[in-house]
Amino acid sequence: MDQYLVFGNPIAQSKSPFIHTLFARQTAQQMEYKAQQPELGQFQSQVAAFFQAGGRGCNITAPFKEEAYQFANQLTERAKLAGAVNTLKKLDDGVILGDNTDGEGLVQDLLQHQVALAGKRILLVGAGGAARGVILPLLAQQPSELVITNRTVTKAQQLAELFATYGNIHAAPMTTLADQAFDVIINSTSAGLSGQLPALPASLIQPHTTCYDMVYSAQTTAFNQWAKDLGAKCVLDGLGMLVGQAAESFMLWRGIRPSAKQVQRELRMQLL
Numbered sequence: 183m184d185q186y187l188v189f190g191n192p193i194a195q196s197k198s199p200f201i202h203t204l205f206a207r208q209t210a211q212q213m214e215y216k217a218q219q220p221e222l223g224q225f226q227s228q229v230a231a232f233f234q235a236g237g238r239g240c241n242i243t244a245p246f247k248e249e250a251y252q253f254a255n256q257l258t259e260r261a262k263l264a265g266a267v268n269t270l271k272k273l274d275d276g277v278i279l280g281d282n283t284d285g286e287g288l289v290q291d292l293l294q295h296q297v298a299l300a301g302k303r304i305l306l307v308g309a310g311g312a313a314r315g316v317i318l319p320l321l322a323q324q325p326s327e328l329v330i331t332n333r334t335v336t337k338a339q340q341l342a343e344l345f346a347t348y349g350n351i352h353a354a355p356m357t358t359l360a361d362q363a364f365d366v367i368i369n370s371t372s373a374g375l376s377g378q379l380p381a382l383p384a385s386l387i388q389p390h391t392t393c394y395d396m397v398y399s400a401q402t403t404a405f406n407q408w409a410k411d412l413g414a415k416c417v418l419d420g421l422g423m424l425v426g427q428a429a430e431s432f433m434l435w436r437g438i439r440p441s442a443k444q445v446q447r448e449l450r451m452q453l454l
């Protein structure tokens with residue numbers, strides 16, 4: 183049976199084996215998907231051993247996405263620009279292809295929720311690895327403008343420069359956003375993990391604003407609660423992005439697009 187893995191440390195919390203097992207059932211694919219936790223410094227040797235033993239593909243989560251980028255023999259453009267790889271696939275000629283499906287997972291989740299992106303003004307909050315991974319797929323939707331803001335503004339400026347030739351993208355300090363309006367605001371910061379909120383002006387949240395938090399939890403996330411209290415039109419969390427990126431990886435490996443909806447429903451029920 184075709185073997186797939188997710189590598190991460192820690193990995194026990196990963197939903198990927200559950201998601202891909204459901205996708206495989208849905209699409210009648212003969213495959214097995216497990217989880218593996220390399221010690222730090224052991225990723226490269228373990229992923230090499232996996233492919234040598236006939237492994238067909240794997241997902242990579244924290245903290246190995248940059249090492250997976252180094253490991254790949256060939257990279258998709260979105261992986262190159264993300265600087266990180268969350269999906270590896272062994273091609274027929276033995277070449278290991280590195281891809282990054284995180285951004286497309288986000289875009290597909292937004293579109294499935296009828297959140298339009300084309301011609302819209304989008305604010306991306308945060309300028310770390312999570313932000314970098316979603317910029318190209320967001321720009322590919324041709325928003326009227328993508329503004330990136332960050333606590334450390336120089337990092338937002340660096341990202342805006344890196345992607346300048348791919349679309350209308352600019353950096354802005356949080357303090358200059360008070361009189362601005364956005365259709366979609368995406369939080370990619372890890373502030374919520376320490377119970378904090380990015381220092382955004384409350385006036386950003388208007389009745390037509392959709393907010394998306396790239397993390398998810400059983401309860402409404404701190405960022406989404408903040409947006410909801412201020413009257414946002416709609417708030418979404420990153421559970422759909424998780425399933426969306428998995429669906430993109432599955433598509434790359436198997437050439438079949440699974441349905442994300444049913445899996446998302448089941449995962450949400452598990453969380454509660």
Ligand code: ATR
Pocket residue numbers: 307308309310311312313332333334337370371372373378379380381
């Ligand atoms: P990831 O890979 O999850 O993006 P990262 O590369 O460490 O992780 O980036 C974390 C992001 O969250 C950064 O944009 C960081 O802002 P700084 O660049 O100023 O550090 C942001 N972040 C983390 N804690 C934050 C907080 N309390 N308020 C605002 N932004 C925060």
